[in-house]
Amino acid sequence: MNTYQDLPWLAHYRPGQPASIEPEHHTMLELFRASVARAPDQVALRYFDGEVTTGRLDQASDALALVLLESGFQRGDRLAVYVQNDPGFVIGLLGAWKAGGAAVAINPMNKARELEYLLADSGAKALLCLDSLYRDIARDVIAAGRTSVETVITTSELDWQARNDERVLQTPRLPAADGTLDLLSLIEVHDGRRPGVVPPQPDDIAVLTYTSGTTGRSKGAMNTHLTMVYGCYNFREWLGLTSADSVLGIAPLFHITGLVGHVGLSLLLACPLVLTHRFHPAVMLDALREHRPTFTVAAITALTRLAEESNKPAEDFSSLRIVYSGGAPIAPAVNDAFQAKTGIYIHNIYGLTETNSPTHGTPLGAKAPVDPTSGALSIGVPLFGTVARVLDDDGEECVVGAVGEIAISGPQVVPGYWNRPEETAAAFPGGELRTGDVGFMDADGWFYLVDRKKDMINASGYKVWPREVEDLLYTHPAIREVAVVGVPDSYRGETVKAFVSLQPGATAAPEELIRYAKDNMAAYKYPRLVEIVDELPKTATGKILRRQLRDSPPQAGTGPEPADKRT
Incomplete structure (x- = not known):
């Protein structure tokens, strides 16, 4: 058996037991409302020189939910969110949940063909998008009439701030196009009103997150409220974060890392999330210097670009007490170079769209070992409640040290893919995710990722x-x-x-x-x-x-x- 067992040096790990969530936190909306009640005046979002408090975020998302309901949005409907790392993204999530529906997270880099596929596949009834994306892409997609979108609400990256950094922000603000509604205007009109709707249940879909499509057609992972809650709690408890921390939003919010490790985590903690519209190394470095966040999780490529941009890396990165990286493997030499330059050791973390981000991680304060044979840096050990196995081609467990496909089960694993029963059955036999990642576990319980199964030469x-x-x-x-x-x-x-x-x-x-x-x-x-x-x-x-x-x-x-x- 190579199923992960309790390790003596990881005293706080509870084998087979998930992170302990609060009784009232079984949906993402309950999680957020608890934070509003606890800290309504806490800054929830820092966006250039602008701030949005938790209470203001609550009011703004109430207004969006009201508009959706008045437009015919019903329980279980989907709101597609086609926005960069802006306050509008967070408002869109909360508004969809408050209207009894789900959000569809869409990559703002997607062009017309990709956008049309995602809108049609998800059956989205409403679309929240940047005004520039509507003008350049979405307008023609909606006009073609091959989607279910009935309501379009636009937002601007210039809202909620006044600095207008031309390196990343488009100027000037575009007027609302014919047939669309303007988010900021709607918030002003409906300010103070609350929607009356049956709140979502734990097993309801919170967000459809589409796989990257690097190995085929994108599929919508059904991230439920409860699986997302477990993902947020895993981040909080594994890292020991509190409301005194703040999160640097490097990862795209439409991606599962940004969705759970940035937005969900900050909603749970009632702590500030620092956003900069999109990743631009110099702009992100300015935000790091100005707002002094304490935590981030990002792809190694983004972290190394930040370090390259800085001429005083030790000083610039000094506020970050915890840095994790996921989404792509880290070469040991790259991690060593980053630490030599910034003084910060990057802890590995591993997860997938289908697992609401983290399933494995390097414990805080520990250094991931390097496999002497392959030279691979360990992705860590399983997080709370996660059972990880390594399987051979016949689906049998490999012996310790043998290479096979990593399979994962736990409370953070999604129930399957949207409208894909055959692919769900193949990928989640018995509810266990077959990740498609090839790796192994050593005798001390550390897991190593060798590669994607389909990338073997x-x-x-x-x-x-x-x-x-x-x-x-x-x-x-x-x-x-x-x-x-x-x-x-x-x-x-x-x-x-x-x-x-x-x-x-x-x-x-x-x-x-x-x-x-x-x-x-x-x-x-x-x-x-x-x-x-x-x-x-x-x-x-x-x-x-x-x-x-x-x-x-x-x-x-x-x-x-x-x-x-x-x-």
């Missing part, structure tokens, strides 16, 4: 996991970012190719990097091809898009291994 019958090759290449001083994929090869079937971006001012020829890898790993693993690129393509959450790289044609700067291709 088969080179002449040998299995090559991109993550191991990437971690090795990250130790080369010239490399800034790297992604490894398998590409067709007439001799091997597949061969290993690395896409590399270099550190500012650094130079390295593809042949040099091939030779470096060849000198440090088995012959079947090292990349035969290296392509130097300016930037690697990423999702909005900072996850590198390997599939896009696999499908891209070779560019200048590709260096094949010339001499011993068949070794």
Whole structure:
């Protein structure tokens, strides 16, 4: 058996028991209302030079809920939220819940085809979106008549602040388009009124969060109120956060990390959430200096960009007492470099859209071990109430140390995918999530992520996991970012190719990097091809898009291994 057991050094872990939630906190709305009652004057959102208190957030979301209900929104209906990291996103969530419905979190980078798919798939009855996104994209999608959207409410990134930072904020504010309602105007008209509706139940859908689609068509994970509550509590109890803390909102709010580890956590704690519309390293660094937040969780790519932007990193990052990173693997060399520059050790955390973010994490104050064989940094140990197993291809548990697919069960796991019964049955047999991530557990209970199951490269019958090759290449001083994929090869079937971006001012020829890898790993693993690129393509959450790289044609700067291709 490799099911996680109690470890003596983790005294506060309760095997098989979830984080203890308050009796009145079985929905996200109950969680928020308890915070309003406890601290109505506490700042809930810091947005550039603007502040929104918990009480004001309550009033604004009441107004939105009233507008939705007056427009025909009914219990169980969906409000699509197509907004950046703005106060409007949080108001949209709360307004949907207060109207008895659910929110649909939509990536604001999505274009017309993607937006239409998500609106149609979710059956959203209403849409809250940025005025600029409505003008440029959503208006034509709605006009085409292939969605169920009946009500459109627009908001502006200029609302709730007065600084108008032109690096990230569009100016001027756009007037409300024909056929749409303006959120700020509606809040003023309905200020002080409360909606009368049956509140959501624990098993009701709170948010449909769509998978990133890096391995196929996006599916809507049904994040219920209760599974989200457990995700929020796991963050709070694992990290020991209190209302005296504040959260730096680096992760996109539409993503499960931002949704639970930023918005949900701050609603639970009644503590400030610092937002900057979108991730811009210099703007985010200004917010870090000005508002002095104490906690953040973000993709490693975003954290390293912040460190690169700072000319006084130790000083700039000094308010952050807890930093976690998830969404993409961390190479040990990258973590070491970040700590050397900022003085902060990044704790690993692991989770999925389908688990309301965290299932594993490095305990606060501990350092994640590095597997001596693969060089992978541990993703941590299971959080409260989480049961994690490693399964072979037949669905049987692997022995300790053996590589297989990570499977997870626990109170934070969603019940399935929206309107996808067959895919739900395949991904959640018996309610246990088959993650598609390949990894193993060591004898001390630490879990390691090897790679995505679908990203494995088969080179002449040998299995090559991109993550191991990437971690090795990250130790080369010239490399800034790297992604490894398998590409067709007439001799091997597949061969290993690395896409590399270099550190500012650094130079390295593809042949040099091939030779470096060849000198440090088995012959079947090292990349035969290296392509130097300016930037690697990423999702909005900072996850590198390997599939896009696999499908891209070779560019200048590709260096094949010339001499011993068949070794």
